Structure formats: structure tokens, C-alpha cells
Amino acid sequence: MAKARYERVYPYLYFFPALFFAAIFVLFPALQTVYASFFYLRVNVPSPQNYMFVGFENYRILFSDQRFYNSIMNSLIYTLSSVFGIFLLSLITALVANESFRGRTIYRACILIPWAVANVVASQQWKYLYQPGFGLVNWLLYWLGLVSDPNTYNLLTHPTAAMLGLIITNVWKSAPFVALILLGGLQSIPDDFYEAAKVDGAGPWRRFRSLTLPLLVPYINIGLLFAGLVAGTVIDIVYVITQGGPGNATEVMPLYLYRVYFWSWDFGVAGAFSTFMVVFSILTMILLIRSLVKYLLKA
Amino acid sequence: MAEKVSRRKYLWAVGGVVVVAVVAGAGYYAYEATKPKGPITIHQTIHAVDPNEQFGKMTEKWNAAHPNVQLVQYKGSTTGGAVADYHRAQVEMAQAKSPELDIFNLDVIWGAEFGENGWAIQLDDKFPESERADFIPPMIDAWTWKGHIYAVPWMTDIGGLWYRKDILDDEGIKVPAEGWEWVEFFGIVQDLKKKYPDMDGLAIDNARSEQLLCNWQEFLASNGADFFDENGLIRINDSVAVEALQTMVDMVQKYKICHAATLTGDLDIARALFVDQGKSLFHRNWNYVWGTSLSATSKVKGKIWVGTLPHHPGHNSAHCNGGWSWSISPGSKNPEETWEVVKFLTSKETMKAMMIGGGFTQARLSLVNDPDVAKVVPIFPAYVDLYKTGTIRPKIVQYMAVSDIEQPYIHAAVSGTKSPKDALDGFAADLSKFLGVGISKA
Numbered sequence: 001m002a003k004a005r006y007e008r009v010y011p012y013l014y015f016f017p018a019l020f021f022a023a024i025f026v027l028f029p030a031l032q033t034v035y036a037s038f039f040y041l042r043v044n045v046p047s048p049q050n051y052m053f054v055g056f057e058n059y060r061i062l063f064s065d066q067r068f069y070n071s072i073m074n075s076l077i078y079t080l081s082s083v084f085g086i087f088l089l090s091l092i093t094a095l096v097a098n099e100s101f102r103g104r105t106i107y108r109a110c111i112l113i114p115w116a117v118a119n120v121v122a123s124q125q126w127k128y129l130y131q132p133g134f135g136l137v138n139w140l141l142y143w144l145g146l147v148s149d150p151n152t153y154n155l156l157t158h159p160t161a162a163m164l165g166l167i168i169t170n171v172w173k174s175a176p177f178v179a180l181i182l183l184g185g186l187q188s189i190p191d192d193f194y195e196a197a198k199v200d201g202a203g204p205w206r207r208f209r210s211l212t213l214p215l216l217v218p219y220i221n222i223g224l225l226f227a228g229l230v231a232g233t234v235i236d237i238v239y240v241i242t243q244g245g246p247g248n249a250t251e252v253m254p255l256y257l258y259r260v261y262f263w264s265w266d267f268g269v270a271g272a273f274s275t276f277m278v279v280f281s282i283l284t285m286i287l288l289i290r291s292l293v294k295y296l297l298k299a
Numbered sequence: 300m301a302e303k304v305s306r307r308k309y310l311w312a313v314g315g316v317v318v319v320a321v322v323a324g325a326g327y328y329a330y331e332a333t334k335p336k337g338p339i340t341i342h343q344t345i346h347a348v349d350p351n352e353q354f355g356k357m358t359e360k361w362n363a364a365h366p367n368v369q370l371v372q373y374k375g376s377t378t379g380g381a382v383a384d385y386h387r388a389q390v391e392m393a394q395a396k397s398p399e400l401d402i403f404n405l406d407v408i409w410g411a412e413f414g415e416n417g418w419a420i421q422l423d424d425k426f427p428e429s430e431r432a433d434f435i436p437p438m439i440d441a442w443t444w445k446g447h448i449y450a451v452p453w454m455t456d457i458g459g460l461w462y463r464k465d466i467l468d469d470e471g472i473k474v475p476a477e478g479w480e481w482v483e484f485f486g487i488v489q490d491l492k493k494k495y496p497d498m499d500g501l502a503i504d505n506a507r508s509e510q511l512l513c514n515w516q517e518f519l520a521s522n523g524a525d526f527f528d529e530n531g532l533i534r535i536n537d538s539v540a541v542e543a544l545q546t547m548v549d550m551v552q553k554y555k556i557c558h559a560a561t562l563t564g565d566l567d568i569a570r571a572l573f574v575d576q577g578k579s580l581f582h583r584n585w586n587y588v589w590g591t592s593l594s595a596t597s598k599v600k601g602k603i604w605v606g607t608l609p610h611h612p613g614h615n616s617a618h619c620n621g622g623w624s625w626s627i628s629p630g631s632k633n634p635e636e637t638w639e640v641v642k643f644l645t646s647k648e649t650m651k652a653m654m655i656g657g658g659f660t661q662a663r664l665s666l667v668n669d670p671d672v673a674k675v676v677p678i679f680p681a682y683v684d685l686y687k688t689g690t691i692r693p694k695i696v697q698y699m700a701v702s703d704i705e706q707p708y709i710h711a712a713v714s715g716t717k718s719p720k721d722a723l724d725g726f727a728a729d730l731s732k733f734l735g736v737g738i739s740k741a
Binding site (some may be wrong): 014045130242245266 | 306308309312313316319383384387390394412415416417506507508555559560562563564696697699700702703707708710711714715716717
């Protein structure tokens with residue numbers, strides 16, 4: 001029997017508002033950005049060349065910029081290292097939260113505290129932790145014998161140490177959410193599986209390696225995708241803690257893109273940069289998903 | 300089998316969408332109703348920091364006297380990296396000729412940009428030469444572009460060497476009127492640090508930001524170096540400039556007289572070290588330090604003064620000119636009323652009241668000799684002395700872009716990750732590419 005008109009329209013009423021806002025605030029600006037990338041568009045220079053079609057010239061300018069490649073390298077280091085650190089910390093956190101012990105409820109509630117703190121606030125706090133003299137990190141390094149004078153050593157002035165400081169901040173901030181995803185995965189594994197494995201003589205490590213990890217792969221997949229996306233689009237943590245310094249040693253792609261937009265006001269090259277970033281991120285995600293799905297099917 | 304949708308459910312869904320739209324609309328109108336009433340509302344941007352709430356008091360005074368022209372502010376942070384966002388927000392409004400903002404609060408380095416792009420109304424007839432004569436000359440210069448004036452100076456900034464007068468008096472040390480030479484100054488600080496081991500030598504903000512470039516401008520100009528030569532070619536990497544940057548690097552890396560967080564902390568950390576903690580012998584900062592030194596949290600009330608910055612041998616000292624001005628948006632629907640507000644804010648009476656109340660240093664020269672101001676701000680003549688050897692950052696339309704290119708090079712040099720020669724050669728090459736200007740071979 002043919003559906004009444006209102007029956008056909010009814011489902012669309014539910015997602016039309018979201019679709020409307022997504023089109024206005026996401027799709028339209030995205031298409032406009034790609035469009036702008038093919039034009040000369042210097043907002044703060046009243047030039048007759050403005051709005052002139054230049055083809056792929058903006059892309060040529062971008063790809064001949066050494067600072068652009070520096071930002072890609074920094075982003076890759078930051079993202080891959082963060083994802084690795086987040087995976088380790090979130091897995092350990094989730095495994096502990098999955099055990100039965102006194103205070104487990106409080107432990108589970110506390111997991112989310114770093115996640116709940118606003119990024120800018122957390123970044124400022126970590127910046128103070130890294131400062132010489134009154135920063136706790138310096139005193140910890142001194143206690144470990146890695147630093148001779150905690151009052152003068154400033155790790156944010158050393159390129160490698162500064163990048164490590166940013167990664168640690170991001171891992172601390174993002175691991176809780178991934179830990180919750182993994183905790184959900186752990187709780188979905190039936191206890192019978194572990195009982196059967198114990199009966200077959202499997203020890204704790206064997207049970208973890210052969211049972212827990214493979215069954216957790218779909219959740220790890222989702223968690224790390226999320227972690228990778230968050231790390232790949234970071235701007236606030238870097239902006240607050242190092243501003244991309246020392247020099248450009250920690251300037252990641254989103255921060256450089258922000259500067260091309262709102263310091264250089266070159267919307268043409270910035271459009272090319274944005275377009276590149278979207279394509280780069282999508283391709284990276286596709287590669288990551290495909291390799292993880294392959295592993296899953298093998299497992 | 301899919302659930303059959305009833306007409307009732309359909310009507311509930313449509314009704315739900317309508318209710319959401321009505322509530323959103325009602326919320327918007329309620330928000331509009333909270334805005335000050337009156338036939339005309341003048342919107343302006345202003346610093347978030349308002350020493351002793353003086354600007355707030357002036358706003359209340361205007362609003363009380365002008366019920367039909369009400370003044371409303373949008374506050375923005377202008378410290379550290381936030382000044383770029385302050386700039387961005389105003390450029391967006393200016394570029395769109397938005398009627399939502401009437402008065403811009405602009406830094407001296409944005410004069411060429413706003414003038415060239417027509418983002419501020421020309422004020423030649425409203426602000427004639429005779430009136431301009433009473434304002435700090437470098438600020439008038441910064442806001443004059445291609446023969447037209449685009450803003451009225453409001454709050455003035457000049458970089459100076461703040462010092463602990465009480466300690467220097469005890470040690471019998473006097474800051475010379477012409478300033479020490481840089482290396483001589485480094486030696487004096489090192490000697491003082493030995494006698495006062497719990498004090499830092501020089502609290503100075505060298506983090507990667509515009510502030511770093513203000514400091515750099517002072518080293519550069521105090522060695523007779525510059526960005527461009529008389530033919531307009533780039534000379535920022537010549538031997539004189541490299542020498543100037545080497546001195547700046549030595550201050551941090553060789554003589555180690557700066558506070559520990561100099562390369563990563565922000566300006567307020569340096570100021571707090573000097574004023575709120577009283578833990579630094581010297582401090583490089585702007586005029587507002589005086590006002591903060593008189594506040595309840597200050598540990599140096601009556602113990603500090605400002606002097607001439609050091610210089611290189613054979614050259615004069617150089618003090619970076621800063622400061623903020625008022626300009627009128629081309630999108631303003633009420634330019635005449637807006638001008639009346641600007642006139643009020645920059646009148647001698649208002650500026651005097653602001654200074655006496657402990658607000659920012661105002662840009663009128665005639666206030667220097669005012670006895671009432673002298674009683675509360677005895678340091679004002681000292682600032683005016685510093686203006687005599689003022690230096691301004693290059694007046695370029697795309698100054699913000701140049702600053703973004705310059706900052707990482709200078710920061711890399713003072714951090715010790717690049718030599719001064721490599722840093723300035725790299726900067727010169729990028730600047731040449733960006734501006735399309737050649738590099739001088741001299």
C-alpha cells in the first residue's frame with residue numbers, strides 16, 4: 001500500500017534541522033574555501049589582482065614553502081607520537097577500570113577529569129608545570145638526575161623537549177575519552193571466554209594477547225581514529241604552550257594555517273592549504289582504516 | 300515491518316519544529332532587549348585590562364551625560380599572542396564595513412594597513428594639524444598614511460628600562476641619561492646579581508610574540524641598523540644588524556642576566572616578577588608598569604623608576620614606540636556622533652582625569668606640565684624624555700604578515716637554535732620573496 005505523503009516526509013523532519021545547519025556552517029564554507037584556493041585573494045592588500053583567477057598558482061606557492069613542509073613534519077611527529085602514547089595510557093587505564101576493587105567507582109569518575117577541563121585552561125596549567133623555577137616538571141627531572149639546575153633549565157626552549165612536552169599534554173588530555181571507549185569494549189567481552197581460556201591453561205599474559213586484544217580491535221580502531229583526528233587538528237595546546245617555538249620547531253599544520261589566514265591574510269594560499277589538509281587527513285584516515293580492518297580480518 | 304506513521308505523530312513533529320523556532324526567536328529578541336536603549340548606540344573595542352577602572356568611569360560619565368547616544372564596549376585581550384586575535388576581529392569588521400562596530404582601538408603598527416585599505420575614515424578636517432601638535436609625535440606619524448590622518452592617539456606606550464631605584468641608590472649606581480652601552484649594562488647586572496643572589500637580573504619577555512620584535516627593534520635601532528636602506532632595499536641582514544642580534548642573543552645565552560622564563564613566559568610573568576614579587580633588578584616594559592606598581596599587590600611601590608635603555612658603542616639608545624588610538628569605522632551608521640565620542644575620550648579633560656585616576660598614560664603632551672598630573676604621575680616627564688629617542692617598527696601595509704615571518708627567526712636566534720647570521724639571512728630571503736623587494740648588496 002503506498003505510503004501517505006506525510007509518512008514519506010516524516011523521517012526527514014528529524015534530520016532536516018541538522019542537515020540545514022551542516023550545509024550552512026560546514027558544507028558551504030568548505031566549498032567556498034576550495035573555490036577561493038583558485039583565486040588571488042589578499043584581504044589586506046587593495047590590489048587590482050584581487051579576485052583574479054590564478055589556477056593552481058596558490059598551490060604552487062604553498063608547495064614551494066619550506067615552512068609548510070616543516071609544519072607537515074611537526075604534525076606527523078606530534079600526531080603519531082600522541083596516538084601511540086594515548087593508546088598505551090588509555091589501555092592501561094581501561095584495564096584497571098575493568099577490574100573489581102574498592103574505590104573503582106571513584107577511579108572511573110576521575111578518569112574523565114582531564115577530558116572535562118577546557119583545552120586552553122589545561123594547556124596554560126601544563127605551561128606553568130614546564131616553567132623553570134616553579135614548574136613541577138623541572139623538579140621531577142632534577143630528582144631523576146636529568147637536569148642539573150631546575151631554576152634555570154627551560155625545556156620549552158629545546159626543540160625536541162618542547163615537542164615532547166606538547167605530546168605529553170595531549171596524551172594526558174585525550175587518553176580519558178579513548179579509555180572510556182576501550183572500557184566499553186572490555187565490558188562487552190563475555191566472562192565465559194576467560195573462564196574457558198583459564199580451563200585450557202592460558203595465563204594472564206596469554207589471555208590478554210590472544211583474547212582481550214583481538215576482541216578489542218574494533219574499539220581500538222575507533223578510539224585511535226578519534227585520537228588521531230584530535231591530534232591532527234590541534235591548535236590550542238601548541239598556541240598556548242609554545243606558540244610554535246622555539247623558532248618554528250613545534251609549529252604544526254593547523255597553527256601555520258591559522259597564521260596564513262589571520263596574520264598574512266592570504267585567503268587564496270590559505271584556501272589551498274585548507275584543501276590540502278582535508279585531502280591529506282581523509283587519505284591518511286582511509287589508509288589507517290584499511291590497514292586496521294585488514295588486521296581485524298586476519299585476526 | 301516498519302512502524303506505520305500516524306498523522307498525529309507527524310503533526311507532533313511539525314509542531315516540535317515550530318516550537319523550537321519560536322523559542323529561538325524569542326530568545327533572540329530577549330537578548331536584543333538587554334542592550335542599552337536609546338536612539339543611537341556607539342560600539343567600540345577596548346582593552347580587557349582597565350587599570351583602576353578609569354575607562355569604565357569615563358564611559359559611565361559619557362552615558363550619563365548623553366542618554367541619546369550610548370557607548371558600549373567589546374573587550375579584547377591585547378597581551379602576548381592575543382593581540383593578533385584583537386587585530387583579526389577588527390579587520391574582519393572593517394573589511395566587511397560592519398555597522399556593528401563604530402570605533403576601533405588600534406595599535407600603532409596597524410596604521411599603514413588600515414589607511415591603505417580604507418578601513419578607517421580620514422580625519423583630516425576633524426583632527427587638524429593644530430590639534431595634532433599636542434599629541435605624541437611618533438603616534439601622529441604612525442597614523443599618518445599618504446598624507447592623511449586616520450586615528451586620534453589615545454594611550455601611549457614607550458619601551459623603557461625599569462629599575463629598582465632603592466637598590467641602585469644603595470649601591471651608588473645611577474642610570475645615565477644617555478644610557479649604558481649594552482655590554483657595560485650586562486656587566487653591571489651580573490655584578491649586582493652576585494650581591495643580590497635571590498634576585499633576577501633583567502625581567503624581559505623574549506617569548507615568540509610581537510613583544511619579542513619590540514625588544515629586537517630596540518637592539519636594532521640602537522646600533523644604527525634598519526630593515527630597509529635609503530633605496531628601499533632590504534638590509535636587515537647586514538653586518539650592523541647581525542651585530543645587534545648577536546648582542547641580544549648574548550644577553551640571554553652568554554651573560555645569562557634574563558629571568559629563567561624569558562623565552563617562553565609572557566609579558567605579564569616578567570612584570571609580575573618585577574612588580575608583584577619584587578624579584579628582579581631591572582625590567583624592560585611599557586608605561587603601564589608605573590600604575591601596576593601602585594596597586595595593592597605591588598611589592599615595589601615607590602621603589603622603581605624608568606630610565607634609558609642601553610645602546611651600542613657610537614650610537615644612541617632606541618625606545619620602541621607603541622600605543623593605541625581611536626579610529627572611526629567606514630561602516631559606522633553614525634559617524635558624527637561617533638566622532639563626538641572620540642573627541643570626548645581624547646579631550647584634555649578626559650585624558651587628565653584618566654591619568655589622575657591611575658589609568659593608562661595618555662598621549663597628550665600638554666599633560667606633562669600639568670601640576671595635578673605631576674602630583675599623581677611624577678614619572679610622565681621621564682616617558683617624554685624617552686620619546687626623544689623613539690624608534691618605530693617598519694610602517695608596512697602587511698606588517699602582521701612580516702611579523703609572522705620575522706618572529707620565528709629572531710626567536711630561533713635568541714633560543715640558541717640558529718646563529719644570528721643564519722637567522723637574519725633567512726629572514727631577509729623570506730622578506731624579499733614576500734614583499735618582492737631586493738636585498739641590498741652593501
